[in-house]
Amino acid sequence: MESYKDVFISESMEHLNTLTQGLLELEKGNLQVISEIFRAAHTLKGMSATMGYEGMASITHEMENLLDAIREGRVKVTSELVDTLFEAVDLLEAALDALREGDEENIDAGEVSRKLSRFVDSAEEAPGSAAGAGQQDRDPAVAAMDGVKRVDIELDKDCTLKSVRAFMAFRELKELGEIVKCIPEEEKLEDGDFDRTFSIFLKTGAGDEEIKERILKKVSEVTRVEVTSVESSSGGKEKGRGGDMKSVQTVRVSIERLDSLMNLVGELVISKSRLFQIKNKYAIDELNETLAYIDKLTTSLQEEVQEMRMVEVRYVFDRFPRMVRDLAKKEGKKVEFVVEGKEIELDRTVLDEIGDPLVHLLRNCIDHGIEPPEERVEKGKSEVGRVLLRARRVKDHVEIVVEDDGRGIDPEKIKKVAVERGIISEKEAEGMSPEEARMLVFMPGFSSAEKVTDISGRGVGLDVVRNKILALGGTVELESEVDRGTRFVLKLPLTLAITKALLISAGGRTYAIPLNNVNEILNVRDEDITTVMGQEVIQLRGRILPVYDLLELLGKPTNGDRKRSRPVVVVEKGGNLLGLAVDELIGQQEIVIKGLDGKLRDVRGFAGSTIMGDGRVSLILDIASLEVG
């Protein structure tokens, strides 16, 4: 039953998500979502009853009743009612968590079920209410997917060549229609990698009995066959698009396989640049055309694979409205939460990593940013605070903004706290610009919460958020104005594995600088460089730009006799520009990022390594962690 359970869990999660989104809408007074939530509850009820999870089935049953009553206008939506429905959703989620951990569902459905049914009962007692109970089977929301049947087949427990039995069942069913999907996936069936049961989804005109008969008659060692019509279970949205079958004609592929595909593509990119080098070395002109074609193909292949790994940020964003609601309620704050750009896509690996940082930033907004209603009114602001979460595609990266219109970050306060905690000295504090002071919130050990709540200010600070984003090759920016609000801007790369880089050489070695760190490249003559307070600087369009010798920053011996002019790569670091003087520019190239393992991982200044076309390894500079001065 294992595979069944996995499908059950993942499908149930989707339904719970639909429920959560729907309930939030419902709370806002949008009654149109009721069919959708009703359908989710209904499907969940059916699924959990089938799996024998009685607690879940009982809760969803009561939810269904209540939602039905709301739909028919017998029960009014109140804040209390939505709270109770949320409570039910929480319990269902807890049950799923337990199941995922391999435990029993382990929930006590009694209390919530009773609470839910009380809403219906009290309405029934009220005069003039229609007697609408007992009609659960009337369910317009569940539309049968056109002609697709699910055939569940159970094999005898001593069946030895299970894969061949599955194969026979496939063969028989193919005679009756078109197989659109199976659980577990076909490969597992072929390897016999399943327990006693498997399911085949068949698009067919044949009747249930006919299908059942055929399997029982033609395939031996079958102990049970069940045929059911497939309900469109993936929420309401997909439905309107027509062509229901499309949703089934997809294949689930595990992330690991995509990762390994990506790796292979990476290797291909390396081999490609190697071929280019050979071509150049021997000046083989005939290779030009083929290589150009291979180049095009690898690029398309790479884009294709990258595309496959892209997931809408919705999957992470969708859980926030609920979280914001709960937090605001708990803190007695009024918050309007706006989410934009849910359809923006990010690499799955990147997306997985940003969930926690976003939770943290949003919590900060509500906990520290948004003021209590009275305070807002006193300041002449609207009573309701506004929190914005927006994703946007900007060139080759994705920008995520978390913004509030709350207190803002007061640089003076920040300085004071930083001095108190010994992060900076009083003298340092004096010389700081407001921008620099605000950046202190990203320092380890900094937490400006005056009281520690269970929401934020638990010592897990913004430094963790920042490090996470930097580790992903992204950046975090902070803008804030006292009493106007705070805005965090995260810039994230679309993908992690392959990036464009500027190759440079310094001290006889080649280094790669990710192109998204590079602002511009200058050629600086020696006489342009002046020294200000012991720091070499140049004038760049009227601004002072500090210039560092890259070798020096990396702690390597510098070559004594300096050339008369050197290339300087201008990079952005923590909001400031600085120049890195190098020996030579080599060119721009796609590089495949390989992580640094073990002890090397903690070496600051490097983001990883890459293999060059000629097989040599070079290090990728991590501008963010490069120690300057």
Next chain:
Amino acid sequence: MAKILVVDDAAFMRMMLKNILGKNGHQIVGEAQNGAEGVKKYQELKPDVVTMDIIMPELNGIEAVRKIIALDPEAKIVMVSALGQEAMVKEALEAGARDFIVKPFKENKVLEVIEKLC
């Protein structure tokens, strides 16, 4: 009751099958020691069901299925397989075999398969 032809190169396996089928009312009309002999006997005896081992000298079970099906597309052939022969069993099924049983036999399984075919 079915008339059955048993094709197997191992006398022991033929005996096992004969015992199981015989005592449950089926009639063993013939035996063959390899695929070629099996094909020949099929033509002579026109049995209701053939049990066919897979690995045999001269002509293996899969080839024998192909030949018999070519002669009689309605032939009911049950493959006798050992564990780990999934691929071969599938090949035989594609060639036209109707079902299979796995060694070591369980009496009820053998009967289930045979009776389903009759």
